[in-house]
Amino acid sequence: MHSYNRVTVDPRALRQNFRIIQQRAGAGVKILAMVKADGYGHGMIEAARVFASAGCRVFGVAETREAVRMREAGIEGEILIMLGISREHVDLVLRHDLSPLVCRIETVEQLSDAAARLGRKVGVHLKVDSGMSRFGLLPDQVDPFLDRMSTLPAVYIAGIVSHFSQADDPDSDNTRESYARYAAMCDRINGRSPGIRHIANSGGIFYFPATCGDMVRPGISLYGYYPDGKAGAGRARGDRLIPAMTFTSQVLQVKTVPAGTGVSYGHTYITPRQARLAIIPVGYEDGYFRSLSNRGEVLIRGCRAPIRGRVCMNICIADITDIQGVTAGDEVVLMGRQGRESITADEIADWVGTISYEVLCLIGNNNERIYINEDI
Ligand SMILES: *Cc1c(COP(=O)(O)O)cnc(C)c1O
Numbered sequence: 001m002h003s004y005n006r007v008t009v010d011p012r013a014l015r016q017n018f019r020i021i022q023q024r025a026g027a028g029v030k031i032l033a034m035v036k037a038d039g040y041g042h043g044m045i046e047a048a049r050v051f052a053s054a055g056c057r058v059f060g061v062a063e064t065r066e067a068v069r070m071r072e073a074g075i076e077g078e079i080l081i082m083l084g085i086s087r088e089h090v091d092l093v094l095r096h097d098l099s100p101l102v103c104r105i106e107t108v109e110q111l112s113d114a115a116a117r118l119g120r121k122v123g124v125h126l127k128v129d130s131g132m133s134r135f136g137l138l139p140d141q142v143d144p145f146l147d148r149m150s151t152l153p154a155v156y157i158a159g160i161v162s163h164f165s166q167a168d169d170p171d172s173d174n175t176r177e178s179y180a181r182y183a184a185m186c187d188r189i190n191g192r193s194p195g196i197r198h199i200a201n202s203g204g205i206f207y208f209p210a211t212c213g214d215m216v217r218p219g220i221s222l223y224g225y226y227p228d229g230k231a232g233a234g235r236a237r238g239d240r241l242i243p244a245m246t247f248t249s250q251v252l253q254v255k256t257v258p259a260g261t262g263v264s265y266g267h268t269y270i271t272p273r274q275a276r277l278a279i280i281p282v283g284y285e286d287g288y289f290r291s292l293s294n295r296g297e298v299l300i301r302g303c304r305a306p307i308r309g310r311v312c313m314n315i316c317i318a319d320i321t322d323i324q325g326v327t328a329g330d331e332v333v334l335m336g337r338q339g340r341e342s343i344t345a346d347e348i349a350d351w352v353g354t355i356s357y358e359v360l361c362l363i364g365n366n367n368e369r370i371y372i373n374e375d376i
Pocket of ligand 1: 034217220
């Protein structure tokens with residue numbers, strides 16, 4: 001039984017974006033595909049399979065449970081657990097051959113003990129803080145950490161990780177400074193132990209190519225968006241990223257109301273003239289933000305129709321006075337292309353004051369999702 005609403009993902013767009021990123025980063029650079037947040041709303045497993053088919057061998061998730069789900073679905077290659085692990089996850093890491101980020105020595109000790117008992121060695125990615133002030137070792141904590149780690153027999157450093165706070169801004173000095181701090185920490189660590197270097201997110205890859213290191217970690221760009229939204233899309237030329245997600249619904253009812261009619265909760269919109277309205281079964285429950293009330297637009301019959309009144313939990317109302325021939329059952333595109341018009345996640349993000357990332361996660365993770373053009 002299908003919903004009126006659906007998210008459609010085009011794997012050809014995902015694959016093309018992967019190829020563009022590989023070209024940008026350089027042929028020898030590994031790509032870790034970020035599939036956290038259920039693949040930014042595109043489906044973690046499905047997206048990982050598509051990236052794997054394009055040659056991807058490394059994946060990133062937030063938590064251990066996602067990594068286990070990936071393995072249970074048959075995803076091979078390396079899976080990094082970006083938020084690290086706690087004691088209860090140690091056995092799962094070993095059983096499923098996962099790669100946690102670490103910055104607490106206790107965790108590394110627990111891993112070493114468990115791996116030693118199995119006669120194995122486990123690789124970890126050392127998380128350092130080069131200016132984001134999220135989790136990670138500060139520069140003065142690196143040497144004491146390595147001193148203690150060198151006494152543990154069954155763990156080794158597979159990678160050295162940091163993260164940029166402003167790489168979505170091509171002019172950010174902060175990114176160059178953060179990279180310099182990171183590179184200095186890497187030099188010290190690599191002086192004692194090998195381990196690949198990876199810091200670049202989408203902003204790093206597109207705006208600071210010198211930071212690509214041994215591996216890059218794209219998220220938003222794999223799904224077709226630039227980290228700085230429309231500005232990035234505007235700068236792009238030949239190898240433009242392609243948004244992979246479309247969000248559609250259908251018209252439930254069409255009605256004509258006289259001038260002076262209040263629309264939806266609170267009557268925040270009063271028709272200034274006789275109006276035709278389309279009732280659409282989409283609301284904030286479906287990730288269609290309430291703050292799109294009297295602000296958003298949708299596509300019907302290839303034309304833009306403004307949202308009137310408040311977006312409800314499961315319903316919103318669009319003004320189709322100027323669009324000819326709309327009837328119940330017509331397709332409504334809330335995000336994506338219809339005819340010559342299109343609405344991007346960046347545009348929706350601008351309407352509500354957020355970023356494409358949040359739009360994709362909320363819409364993608366709250367609707368029936370299908371992949372087109374291929375069996376996944
Ligand atoms: C989410 C995330 C990324 C990907 O960032 P994008 O801006 O989506 O490319 C890379 N690295 C880390 C540590 C992350 O948390």
